[in-house]
Amino acid sequence: MQTLSIVIPALDEALNLPPLMKAIPVAELRSAGWESEVVVVDNASTDGTGDVARSLGARVVLQPKRGYGNAYRAGLAAASGDVIATGDADLTYPFDALPQLLRTFTMNNIEFMTTNRLLPRNRAAMKPSHAVANRALSRLSRSLFHNSVRDSQSGMWVFRDYVWRGLDVRSTGMAFSQEIKNSATMAGYRCLEVPIDYRVRAGEVKLNALPDGVANVLQLFEHRFRRTPQMPVVPSVGRHCSPDVVAASPAEELTRA
Template sequence: MKISFVIPALNEEGIVGKTIQSIPTEEIKEAGYEVEIIVVNNNSTDNTEQEAREAGATVFLEMNRGYGNAYKRGFKEATGDIFVMGDADGTYPLEQSLNFINYIVEDGSDFVIGSRFKGSIEEGAMPALHQYIGNPMLTKMLNILFHADYSDTHCGMRAFTREAYEKMDLKAPGMEFAIEMVIEAAEKNLNIKEVPISYRKRGGGEAKLSSFDDGWRHIKYMLTRKFN
């Protein structure tokens, strides 16, 4: 069985290499799996691509910028049986990846997602507006509208089988991809497992989120999807 790590990267020089090196490749191989690490360079203007290659990743260039565009390209190129996704900025504990994989292989989960709110959030890792208002509000809204039961719909560390990915009809080009995926997982009745994780401060690179713009885009996406 093969594990494909897929990591989008836009101007993450100085941290993308460390993020790749945090993947417990040897531990996963010792557990009997093959491993590939794919970084999608989302048209960076810095040294992201070279740094990722030097750290051992296979790099693909996706000229069309956008969170969803980058991930869709990465999943298209991935050859594994299980996909693991996480950001390039060092915020997610990719060293916990084998735990996610075990829930799929040993417990029969189709879709495993981290929960920062059931785990821990390092001081300064998440703006207070996001931690206490934005993320909880958006999570509650999604759960009500789509009859789901998530505690952290915007956690970006996830793992799922290739079959689960193929069942999810993912189209969003931008940040809405994150909630499109959790909605699809719920609507397609995938076996979903939440795993507490430790969320850390960004290790470098440039922040991509815009609190109000991205929040409104997510609200608009949910309402449009539900009522159109």
């Protein structure tokens, strides 16, 4: 039985957690050979997010230092699975698609898989201004890091646990999302991007568009010209890795030029 940790950062998401937890197909995952845990990171919530998550069967990690990256650092440190999947607590990401995503992940022998929300079918789920900003940041990211990531800001990833230990990710805020993708491709891990459905956000929007956008641009340049070399962690025995990757449509291998 393979083990999966589903790590979800949450800031004042108490109302969204019941439908989110219900959407995670634990029984289907188990039938497919995955024993799963849900790790909810309570990022200094004031609405009882941690208590609600705990009552629904999640393991709760408290992170008093606010910030998207800070929350992920705490959650990833606590995760015990051989494979880690992520997504936000705002009901935008398709946790119900995890069995399919994991099949793509394992069939293609991928180490880091990210997702693309910027598809015509998802247009109504994102404000036009946010879609334009996401595309602009993704285009800048591709030009600086010479990879083919179409959606640098997507918050749903699936990766093997050793990958996180091999990455130099420093962002404490929203730039964490682009940095983990660029770090994974720079380190030479086998990476793939796949399309997903994206849904309208439930509850209060936490994104501060202008300051977060400026911070992301600055982070891209800081990361691109960082002098610290990126060295991948080699998987230990039994991690089910081999050097061969079979590219599966419509997924796209994110090789560096």
